[in-house]
Amino acid sequence: MRLKSLLIPAIVVLAAAVVPGCGGDDDNGDSGQAAATATTKTQTTKQAPAASHSLTVRMTEYAFDPKDAVAKAGKVTITAPNDGQISHELVVLKTDANPAALPKMGDKVDESTSVGEIADVQPGATKKATLKLAPGKYAMVCALTGHYEGGMYGSLTVK
Numbered sequence: 823m824r825l826k827s828l829l830i831p832a833i834v835v836l837a838a839a840v841v842p843g844c845g846g847d848d849d850n851g852d853s854g855q856a857a858a859t860a861t862t863k864t865q866t867t868k869q870a871p872a873a874s875h876s877l878t879v880r881m882t883e884y885a886f887d888p889k890d891a892v893a894k895a896g897k898v899t900i901t902a903p904n905d906g907q908i909s910h911e912l913v914v915l916k917t918d919a920n921p922a923a924l925p926k927m928g929d930k931v932d933e934s935t936s937v938g939e940i941a942d943v944q945p946g947a948t949k950k951a952t953l954k955l956a957p958g959k960y961a962m963v964c965a966l967t968g969h970y971e972g973g974m975y976g977s978l979t980v981k
Contacts, residue, residue, distance in 0.1 A: 886964075892979050893979075903947075915963050916935045961977060
């Protein structure tokens with residue numbers, strides 16, 4: 823019994839001596855973690871794509887990639903490959919509204935501000951459209967039943 827009572831405090835003392843050495847040579851012990859976090863944040867930050875007169879927007883269930891696109895004003899050719907398993911479309915609406923909160927007509931997105939669309943793209947297929955776009959904000963939506971509600975929308979900024 824006496825051996826047990828001496829052994830437990832000895833283990834605690836040894837463990838306490840080892841733990842501070844695990845932090846490395848940092849002054850405050852958390853700089854390494856802060857540096858690792860900063861590096862991770864830097865590596866995961868996406869830069870906005872450069873504005874161009876051509877744009878590829880990939881479609882899947884139920885998303886556009888990129889979700890927030892950028893293009894140069896003028897004639898813009900949009901290529902829309904359907905990487906999904908069901909048909910999709912890409913409708914471009916001129917609006918300053920949040921693409922997640924667009925007005926609806928019944929159970930569909932209001933397309934009255936449409937400046938063009940790429941309709942009925944079958945799975946595995948790709949379609950294109952060239953639209954004349956003025957500088958401003960636009961929304962991209964798939965207006966097929968249930969797709970917008972499923973989250974298939976995004977923004978397009980034209981510079």
